[in-house]
Amino acid sequence: MVVADRVGDGDDRQEGICREIAERQGLVIDPAEPVRPAPPRTSTVGADPSSLSWLLRFGMPEPAGRTGELMQRTWHRVLGDLRTRTNLDAYVVSVCALLFAVLSLVGDVLSQRLQLTVVLAGVGLLVFRITLPERRAADVEAVLHDRADLDSVPLSARLAGAREVAVFAPSGINLLSSGTCEALRSQVLARADGKVRVLLLDxxxxxxxxxxxxxxxxxxxxxxxxxxxxxxxxxxxxEMMRNWNVPGSFEYRLIDFSPGFSMFTVDPGTNDGTLIVEFHAVHGRHTGTRMHISLSRASSNRWNGYWIEQFEHLWELGRPPVN
Structure with a gap:
């Protein structure tokens, strides 16, 4: 049975090498039947087609190319985990194990007692990690809400103990009602360290x-x-709020464009802080159907920080009102 239909273009030397490799791999080749050339294939490692590419077509592993791609993906994954502080314990244990393995090659640099202590600590850490609840993908309906969800938590409860509030909205007519302004005065601005910032469309x-x-x-x-x-x-x-005589500080600015979302943050950047981003979209039945997402450091340190930076950038673009 002929199972080799590889290569070369009539070159006796290449055909002989090909037959030898085939025999080493356990393939059966009829000596009376010439080895037929395979369809041309582009070499992925830049080798000379007359020398290496036909060997690669014969089933030998590719050097460097796929290995380099795998290493690059691995590094990207590791760097991504480090940026988001994911799997740090596993990386620490891995680095320690690698370091101890290298040191063990150069003699008795470390005592056996120290090595045993580190090994036991690493094993204990990994075992503890197994007991942690599995991280599952968040249910979309548990993350995204409409304004009915905002009404389920009274504003006074959101502002309880708050030291800083930041608001961005095109008009803010729904959020910055008379009742909200009074709540800001009595809860946030009543503190000496209280701070309220509001950014509106100019x-x-x-x-x-x-x-x-x-x-x-x-x-x-x-x-x-x-x-x-x-x-x-x-x-x-x-303007009326700006003239209030309160212990805290109040400031508002105006900006000359609308980025398509509104924001309401309470104690941004703190562990207990909350941040709400509402997306305006382009069509809806009424404003109550607009989608928003609530963020905190606990839910996503990365995206919480991202939206805090968005507000700070908009704030810098805004201008103080002209007296």
Whole structure:
């Protein structure tokens, strides 16, 4: 039975080598039948087609190419874990094991007692890691909500003990109501270290207001408010708050574009802080159907920090109101 249909273009030397390799791999070749050339294949390692590529086609492993790709993916995975502080215990144990293995090659650098202590500590750490609950992919419905979920937690409860609040919204008419402003005054601004920052769309940026109104007003099937008058109402409210005589500090700024989302943060950057991002989208039945996501350091340190940076960047782009 002929099972080799590899190579070369009539070159006796290459065919002889090919037959020898085939025999070593346990293949049966009829001496009377020539080895037929295989379809051409591009070499992945840049070898000369007349020498190495036909060997690769014969089933020998590729040097360097796939190994290099695997190593690159491994490094990317490790660096990604380190950035997100994932599997740190396993990496520490692995590094210690590798270090002790290297040191053991150069003699009695480390005492057996120390080696045994480190080994037992590593085993204990890995065993403890096995007992931790398995991390599962989050249920989308448990992460994404509409405004009904916001109403389930009273604002006074969200502000209890808060030292800092930051808000960004095109108009903020729904969030920055009279009741909310009073809650900010009595809970956050009543503290000497209390701080409230509000960022709104600039009413004087006519084109930005027009574009935002097209998205926020015309994109709702059942609108009950219009952006421009709502914005003027809230800006007037902010001016009154700026003149309050309170222990804490209050500041608001105006920005000349709407990035398509709103933010509400309580004690951003702290372990107990919360951050809510609401996405405006381009169409909906009413504002209550808008999707939002709630973040904290515990739920995702990475994305919590990401959105905090987004607010700080927008804040720097905003301008203080003109007296």
């Amino acid at each position: 009413p004087s940026a006519a084109e930005a207001v027009r574009v935002a109104a097209r998205q926020l007003d015309e994109g709702q099937e059942f609108s009950v408010e219009s952006l421009e008058p709502s914005l003027h109402t809230v800006v007037s409210r902010m």
